[in-house]
Amino acid sequence: xxxxxxxxxxxxxxxxxxxxxxxxxxxxxxxxxxxxxxxxxxxxxxxxxxxxxxxxxxxxxxxxxxxxxxxxxxxxxxxxxxxxxxxxxxxxxxxxxxxxxxxxxxxxxxxxxxxxxxxxxxxxxxxxxxxxxxxxxxxxxxxxxxxxxxxxxxxxxxxxxxxxxxxxxxxxxxxxxxxxxxxxxxxxxxxxxxxxxxxxxxxxxxxxxxxxxxxxxxxxxxxxxxxxxxxxxxxxxxxxxxxxxxxxxxxxxxxxxxxxxxxxxxxxxxxxxxxxxxxxxxxxxxxxxxxxxxx
Amino acid sequence: xxxxxxxxxxxxxxxxxxxxxxxxxxxxxxxxxxxxxxxxxxxxxxxxxxxxxxxxxxxxxxxxxxxxxxxxxxxxxxxxxxxxxxxxxxxxxxxxxxxxxxxxxxxxxxxxxxxxxxxxxxxxxxxxxxxxxxxxxxxxxxxxxxxxxxxxxxxxxxxxxxxxxxxxxxxxxxxxxxxxx
Numbered sequence: 001x002x003x004x005x006x007x008x009x010x011x012x013x014x015x016x017x018x019x020x021x022x023x024x025x026x027x028x029x030x031x032x033x034x035x036x037x038x039x040x041x042x043x044x045x046x047x048x049x050x051x052x053x054x055x056x057x058x059x060x061x062x063x064x065x066x067x068x069x070x071x072x073x074x075x076x077x078x079x080x081x082x083x084x085x086x087x088x089x090x091x092x093x094x095x096x097x098x099x100x101x102x103x104x105x106x107x108x109x110x111x112x113x114x115x116x117x118x119x120x121x122x123x124x125x126x127x128x129x130x131x132x133x134x135x136x137x138x139x140x141x142x143x144x145x146x147x148x149x150x151x152x153x154x155x156x157x158x159x160x161x162x163x164x165x166x167x168x169x170x171x172x173x174x175x176x177x178x179x180x181x182x183x184x185x186x187x188x189x190x191x192x193x194x195x196x197x198x199x200x201x202x203x204x205x206x207x208x209x210x211x212x213x214x215x216x217x218x219x220x221x222x223x224x225x226x227x228x229x230x231x232x233x234x235x236x237x238x239x240x241x242x243x244x245x246x247x248x249x250x251x252x253x254x255x256x257x258x259x260x261x262x263x264x265x266x267x268x269x270x271x272x273x274x275x276x277x278x279x280x281x282x283x284x285x286x287x288x289x290x291x292x293x294x295x
Numbered sequence: 296x297x298x299x300x301x302x303x304x305x306x307x308x309x310x311x312x313x314x315x316x317x318x319x320x321x322x323x324x325x326x327x328x329x330x331x332x333x334x335x336x337x338x339x340x341x342x343x344x345x346x347x348x349x350x351x352x353x354x355x356x357x358x359x360x361x362x363x364x365x366x367x368x369x370x371x372x373x374x375x376x377x378x379x380x381x382x383x384x385x386x387x388x389x390x391x392x393x394x395x396x397x398x399x400x401x402x403x404x405x406x407x408x409x410x411x412x413x414x415x416x417x418x419x420x421x422x423x424x425x426x427x428x429x430x431x432x433x434x435x436x437x438x439x440x441x442x443x444x445x446x447x448x449x450x451x452x453x454x455x456x457x458x459x460x461x462x463x464x465x466x467x468x469x470x471x472x473x474x475x476x
């Protein structure tokens with residue numbers, strides 16, 4: 001009888017993990033892509049060998065709500081430029097960032113660059129991602145796309161750099177030269193938002209490299225998230241007062257996405273809290289993947 | 296092999312690090328090596344000597360210099376003209392790497408010719424040469440990808456390689472001419 005109870009308890013405990021249902025799996029040119037469903041969420045995962053990494057998740061009951069803090073943090077850039085007309089998003093994932101932006105700014109032209117065609121297909125099929133005349137995806141390497149866009153004299157009011165969440169870091173997207181190209185692609189009051197790393201010596205190298213291109217920027221960290229989001233402007237930064245008043249103006253429009261911008265300004269630091277003697281990352285010196293392993 | 300590895304780094308700012316960029320680099324290295332082997336073997340027929348052997352090293356060192364100094368100009372030129380990054384990276388790696396790699400390819404068959412005294416030993420000597428050159432490639436690849444990129448700039452590594460090749464070439468030429476007089 002006792003044994004039966006133990007079995008029953010084990011069975012009940014096992015149910016949540018049994019519920020993690022795999023919906024789709026494929027090997028793309030760059031990685032393994034898995035779509036799983038659990039606890040009312042559908043998630044896109046990359047790199048399944050070393051522990052599942054959730055790239056992006058969608059709440060099935062409330063698809064608008066952005067599940068991950070770092071995704072919500074990407075909208076911190078709006079505190080500097082509240083009404084972008086041209087937006088560039090690098091890295092598609094499940095498409096939650098570009099989709100939310102296109103709902104918030106129906107008139108804006110949004111370009112998304114994604115290197116992996118399979119990710120685009122998965123986002124369309126499993127994450128309700130739909131393109132339109134105002135929201136376009138280009139399958140390309142981001143570095144190539146930006147160089148090409150510069151040649152065509154295009155500019156963007158908001159660039160969101162979200163290409164660093166896998167296990168491998170594209171090193172040519174972390175260099176001073178790349179950041180300079182991104183900087184030059186910004187319009188006069190353009191803003192760059194980058195989801196980056198908060199641990200290892202790479203934090204120092206990367207922070208110093210951003211500083212060298214943009215000057216002072218906002219270092220945005222939330223206690224609930226291990227991510228650090230860099231928010232940099234082409235023409236420096238507005239005052240804390242401007243940022244705060246902008247935040248209170250955005251409260252209503254960002255609410256459906258689970259974002260409360262009022263909590264953001266206090267967590268955006270202008271302090272240089274990194275080792276400022278670290279070498280800059282350049283096209284000549286970019287061992288980002290090796291540096292990430294060092295403490 | 297170390298140059299091939301750094302080739303990926305050189306091309307990435309213009310053509311990305313997609314799979315076809317590596318495809319272009321590997322294709323061009325294989326193609327230029329094969330042509331180098333063929334012409335090196337052909338050159339070894341007529342009066343082979345250490346002096347000319349040294350010239351190969353020196354020529355490889357010199358033709359590596361434009362790759363180091365003008366790589367950005369060359370890639371700019373290609374980038375503006377070719378929209379498709381597949382063919383862009385293929386053309387750029389041809390312009391950057393074809394000539395120095397082909398010359399490096401000439402060294403292997405020429406070495407066989409210089410070292411083989413009797414036909415009976417040809418196989419053994421060719422085997423040793425392959426052993427040394429492939430082992431060297433393996434160690435060069437390992438050192439470059441694990442450590443050198445962590446310590447030095449890409450151009451500094453390439454410059455050092457060019458200097459080592461030039462030094463080897465000059466000493467072979469000196470040995471030849473001092474021996475002759």
